[in-house]
Amino acid sequence: MTDYVFPPSDPASLPVIGTQARFPVRRIYCVGRNYADHVREMGGDPKRCEPIIFTKAAEALVESGCEIRYPPNTSDMHYEVELVVAIGPAGINGGIFGYGVGIDLTRRDLQATAKSKGAPWSRAKDFAAAAPCSDITPADQVDLSGAHIVLRQNGEIVQHGRLSDMIWSVEDIIAQIGGDMDLGPGDLIYTGTPDGVGPTVAGDELEGGIEGLAPIRVRIV
Numbered sequence: 067m068t069d070y071v072f073p074p075s076d077p078a079s080l081p082v083i084g085t086q087a088r089f090p091v092r093r094i095y096c097v098g099r100n101y102a103d104h105v106r107e108m109g110g111d112p113k114r115c116e117p118i119i120f121t122k123a124a125e126a127l128v129e130s131g132c133e134i135r136y137p138p139n140t141s142d143m144h145y146e147v148e149l150v151v152a153i154g155p156a157g158i159n160g161g162i163f164g165y166g167v168g169i170d171l172t173r174r175d176l177q178a179t180a181k182s183k184g185a186p187w188s189r190a191k192d193f194a195a196a197a198p199c200s201d202i203t204p205a206d207q208v209d210l211s212g213a214h215i216v217l218r219q220n221g222e223i224v225q226h227g228r229l230s231d232m233i234w235s236v237e238d239i240i241a242q243i244g245g246d247m248d249l250g251p252g253d254l255i256y257t258g259t260p261d262g263v264g265p266t267v268a269g270d271e272l273e274g275g276i277e278g279l280a281p282i283r284v285r286i287v
């Protein structure tokens with residue numbers, strides 16, 4: 067047994083549909099600019115815009131059903147609903163353990179400042195509770211071909227797209243991150259958001275859904 071100077075935290079983890087065992091989370095990767103209509107709404111050119119990779123700490127995860135305290139130092143937090151890929155051991159289902167629905171919460175005002183200065187996005191993307199994610203559905207229990215992705219804010223649909231509209235497919239993203247960084251069992255990949263992103267405020271109920279997957283439901287307080 068390793069002796070620590072204080073007790074380390076338990077690893078971040080998510081429930082898995084159909085089992086009591088949980089999915090232990092290692093790293094959280096996120097893909098930006100992966101739906102053409104969202105690239106356009108952010109003022110970019112989809113033809114000249116490569117998807118970009120950034121990360122969030124595993125400790126930023128929030129399970130479905132939880133309340134999220136509105137973060138400090140922003141007056142423009144945005145929702146971004148995304149397909150989340152849960153990476154498992156190599157060789158099983160192409161390394162994909164399963165899928166979830168996530169919300170890439172973003173302090174948009176801090177992101178705009180960072181972009182204008184060419185500074186990192188960390189403060190905009192990686193704050194407490196910035197990574198809500200649903201329970202994980204094992205990959206062999208769902209067929210996502212043709213699936214739609216939706217975000218409801220207080221019951222009203224505010225984002226809607228098709229997974230097939232992704233510029234980079236799940237396989238493309240896994241190959242890209244796996245060949246470039248450090249992709250392994252326990253990693254989550256938020257695969258980018260369709261258009262319709264917008265602000266969320268205290269009191270909002272957010273529900274993200276993808277056909278065949280458990281929804282993510284959180285309340286901003």
Ligand code: MN
Pocket residue numbers: 096097098146148170256258259
């Ligand atoms: Mn995003």
